[in-house]
Amino acid sequence: MAVFKCEKCGATKEGRCKPKKCPECAETGTMQKKEDKQSSGCGCACKK
Numbered sequence: 001m002a003v004f005k006c007e008k009c010g011a012t013k014e015g016r017c018k019p020k021k022c023p024e025c026a027e028t029g030t031m032q033k034k035e036d037k038q039s040s041g042c043g044c045a046c047k048k
């Protein structure tokens with residue numbers, strides 16, 4: 001599961017595919033994949 005973040009309003013959304021538009025501001029093309037290794041745990045890429 002990847003996390004995508006809107007560059008415009010900062011809203012985040014989890015999903016397997018890149019959202020075409022932001023669920024918050026409805027802007028298209030602003031959702032960018034966010035690397036969340038640091039925020040999701042120990043930071044060693046074990047996903048726990």
Ligand SMILES: [Zn+2]
Nearest residue numbers: 006009022025
């Ligand atoms: Zn947005």
